Amino acid sequence: MTVDATRSAAQLGSSTRVLRPDADRLFPADPATRAIARDLYERIADAPIISPHGHVPVSWIANDHPFADPTELLVTHDHYVTRLLHASGVDLASLGVGGSEVDPRSAWRTFATHWEKFAGTASGYWIREELIEVLGIRTELGPASADRVYDEIARKLEKPEFRPRALFERFGIEVLATTDDPLDDLHDHAAIARSGLPGRVLPTFRPDRYLDPDSEDFSWDVQRLLDATGQPRSFSGYLDALRARREHFIRHGAVSTDHGVEDPYTVDLSDHDAELLFQLVLSDSADEAQRRDFRGHMLLRMAQLSVEDGLVMTVHAGVVRNHSTETHRLFGADSGHDIPRQTDFVRGLRPLLERFGLERSLHLVLFAVDETVYSRELAPMAGFYSSVFVGAPWWFLDAPDAMLRFRSAVTESAGFSRGSGFIDDTRAFLSIPARHDTARRADAAFLARLVGEQRISASTAGRIIDDLVGPQPRRVFKL
Structure with missing residues (x-):
């Protein structure tokens, strides 16, 4: 076991690991390559879990009620x-x-x-x-x-x-990030921080409903934001309100913001034009193109605020939410009918990157469900801009075969260092160790093939897999 994976068996729960006949699951079928994968996996099998983006309700950990x-x-x-x-x-x-x-x-x-x-x-x-x-x-x-x-x-x-807290410790979670509304008082996070729980539970600033004119109750939500921060109903007041809430999150341990957008589109506007557009969207007078421009400009402004305050900016793009109108009417959002679509990061994010892409303080992590963008767009972008990192396979793609396709698509032009590290992005608490284990096995399998083909040495593969599960996500998410 490496230095980065030296937690005791009691902390990690590794003493309870089940001895199974399928211990080599997800490894290559070829015996020689499988043996290499097994050795690589054993280096990091019990490494602490770093989960810098996810959706486990913080109340589960704070209240510790039985499931x-x-x-x-x-x-x-x-x-x-x-x-x-x-x-x-x-x-x-x-x-x-x-x-x-x-x-x-x-x-x-x-x-x-x-x-x-x-x-x-x-x-x-x-x-x-x-x-x-x-x-x-x-x-x-x-x-x-x-x-x-x-x-x-x-x-x-x-x-x-x-119970949740006991499982949190058993899973060996070092960092678990939740996803939180900007107006949340974060009292549960404060309570957890005082409780002595091993590991950190961090809030994540998720402002979509306050940035997207097409979201339900947008104008009302913006007014709540302004009222909560004592800011005037102007674009500059709106930005200051968002700054204030980001500062509140930072004080409670936040390291990142999250933005779920269908279209990774940005546009750079002057303060004057942004003010005019802000008043239009608040009065429900903006047409579809103007609402899109407002969303795109606010994504760019979020990058500006991340340059100012250092919060990592994650963008999850390319999902058509609530595809079935009838299902949404009956069961609400997040009821299983969100569908991926094609995306264009290169042209969509160019205005943002023209303004802030060369800023050393910006960490921009891009997640996609359109696999075609991995080798064509995201890897080349991350291979040039020091601010850009390729997000791990997400949602429909966080699966064993898709993880291997991701590695094949990204590695040849961006290497291993330009990725986010694995992100489980889940509300299913019990699946966290399973998802991280899946990613570790997939990475071991991919690296084993490179070693077997004599494209990298076994020692290099060992250093890479050690880095992927710990140092890399810590660097990317400024932990």
């Missing part, structure tokens, strides 16, 4: 799971999506009946890992075993060692 039941924990809130069940004809209401009343055991039986449909999917792999590694379930899930598995999980969830 309610297996369905609530593994099915209802996991849109990877519910979307595929919906595609198979299952009513989302029967799974508890959108706050629907549901019998959790009945929903679990439905999930188990369709379990084979998850074969080969990333979500199927993660849930299998959660069942075996985290929950210690040896029974294969299926229609006949649904109740038995449900009862076994339910009994485990009643035990103190399966």
